Amino acid sequence: MNKLQTKAIIVIAEDSRVQGKVLQQRLTAAGYEAHIGLNGAIALDLVKQHRPDVVVSDIEMPVMTGYELCQAIKQDPELRHTPVILLSTLAEAEDIIRGLDAGADNYITKPFDTTYLISRIEALRSTPLADAEKETANSEISVTLGGRAYKVKSGRQQTLNLLVSTFENAVGKNKELHRSNEQLILAKEKLSAWNAQLETLNNRLSELNNRMTRDLEAAAKVQQSLLPNESVEIPQLLIQWNYTPCEELAGDFLNYAKLDDNTLALYVVDVSGHGAASALLAVAIGRVLSSVVSATSLLVRQDPFTGNRLVTAPITVLGELNRRFPMDSQGGLHFTILYGLLDLRTKLFRYACGGHPQPVLLRRGEAARFAEGEGFAVGWFDDIEFEEFTLQLESGDRLYLYSDGVPEAMDANLEQLTNEKMLAELDATSKLPLTEQVQHLRNIVDQWCKPHGPRDDVSILATEIL
Numbered sequence: 001m002n003k004l005q006t007k008a009i010i011v012i013a014e015d016s017r018v019q020g021k022v023l024q025q026r027l028t029a030a031g032y033e034a035h036i037g038l039n040g041a042i043a044l045d046l047v048k049q050h051r052p053d054v055v056v057s058d059i060e061m062p063v064m065t066g067y068e069l070c071q072a073i074k075q076d077p078e079l080r081h082t083p084v085i086l087l088s089t090l091a092e093a094e095d096i097i098r099g100l101d102a103g104a105d106n107y108i109t110k111p112f113d114t115t116y117l118i119s120r121i122e123a124l125r126s127t128p129l130a131d132a133e134k135e136t137a138n139s140e141i142s143v144t145l146g147g148r149a150y151k152v153k154s155g156r157q158q159t160l161n162l163l164v165s166t167f168e169n170a171v172g173k174n175k176e177l178h179r180s181n182e183q184l185i186l187a188k189e190k191l192s193a194w195n196a197q198l199e200t201l202n203n204r205l206s207e208l209n210n211r212m213t214r215d216l217e218a219a220a221k222v223q224q225s226l227l228p229n230e231s232v233e234i235p236q237l238l239i240q241w242n243y244t245p246c247e248e249l250a251g252d253f254l255n256y257a258k259l260d261d262n263t264l265a266l267y268v269v270d271v272s273g274h275g276a277a278s279a280l281l282a283v284a285i286g287r288v289l290s291s292v293v294s295a296t297s298l299l300v301r302q303d304p305f306t307g308n309r310l311v312t313a314p315i316t317v318l319g320e321l322n323r324r325f326p327m328d329s330q331g332g333l334h335f336t337i338l339y340g341l342l343d344l345r346t347k348l349f350r351y352a353c354g355g356h357p358q359p360v361l362l363r364r365g366e367a368a369r370f371a372e373g374e375g376f377a378v379g380w381f382d383d384i385e386f387e388e389f390t391l392q393l394e395s396g397d398r399l400y401l402y403s404d405g406v407p408e409a410m411d412a413n414l415e416q417l418t419n420e421k422m423l424a425e426l427d428a429t430s431k432l433p434l435t436e437q438v439q440h441l442r443n444i445v446d447q448w449c450k451p452h453g454p455r456d457d458v459s460i461l462a463t464e465i466l
Helices: 017-029 040-050 066-075 093-102 114-125 129-135 156-224 276-288 314-324 419-428 434-448
Strands: 009-013 033-037 054-058 084-088 106-109 141-145 148-152 237-244 252-260 263-271 300-302 309-311 335-343 348-354 360-362 388-392 398-402 458-465
Touching: 009 017, 009 040, 017 033, 017 114, 033 040, 040 054, 040 066, 054 066, 054 114, 066 084, 066 093, 084 093, 084 114, 093 106, 106 114, 237 252, 237 434, 252 276, 252 309, 252 458, 263 276, 263 398, 263 458, 276 314, 276 335, 314 335, 314 348, 360 419, 419 434, 434 458
Parallel strands: 009 033, 009 054, 054 084, 084 106
Antiparallel strands: 141 148, 237 458, 252 263, 263 335, 300 309, 335 348, 348 388, 360 398, 398 458
């Protein structure tokens, strides 16, 4: 009859409940009756109670170690024929000698394969230890290892079993080590290949980043050309401006320029969105808003008959922009604009508003107020008719054109600065010089947007009639 069909009894000595339970389940599944002792002392009681076919014991345990359990079994006349297999994470030569000294029959290092353990159990069950002991019942071998003497009383068969199991165990571990080394070599080769690929990709990424940086710097310089040329001097007029993009490339820009001896153009443009696409559209718009007479300029042209400069009316400029930059052909982008002409003789300001915030008039002795101004954003619809507004300015008047990045600036709680607060700040600083007042308004936006800063471009263009 097969040994496993006889319900052989195994006592397990293991202080780890989890490891002991797993081993018990595997031995039970293999056809054994397995009992667990959580230390050597408990396991010894189980050995005395069940008289097992084999004892499988961990070495490092509280109360009684595996060596001590093995010695107790081998010194008991009624139990000494019970085979003992020691399990341990230890793998020094001294551990094997201590196993022989304790009388162990087999030695297996953790982690172990259950199938191998079962093979050792069956090998011990098939070897009658009582007969083997008769060969060298009174023999004793003295062994000194690491400066310590051991008296090994194991019989030749018992010693052979332990040494063979130790050798098999070492061979198995060596094979595992060899397989691990092969896997490590393959992993190292793969890692080396991946590192080479990563280095190539990093170099490529670095090149692309450098190129992008150069492109952004070049684009930023192009955008700077859309801003005012401060060398322009206009008698009886002060102009101050502040422009701060929230990213490297902006969708906002502003400018002012003399179109002829008596006409000054002022405008602020705000393209929807941010980044490269918005910036490209802003540049394209800026090119057609040139004060230089050319075939592409919308602001001024030359009379073919007289050769005089002809200034384009604000509503005509917005209508032509709407025709040239429809939203459908600009990737869904549109823009707002406030464009006006100031007559330097009469101080009459004529302007048109394409969805842009209304101008603010700050008149001496009066509260700041919004001037007229409304209309659709440029590019939304075809054939829009824009309306022209007029504002008669007087000495001491200040006129503010700005982007929605001022009143719609958001704080950390996403609360807007609001039109009311913007007007209140202008009233509170109405006696400051224009330069200081513009800077104050810009500082208010920065303080309001702390700690992250403005989420939108900020443009301010202010004019004071002297």
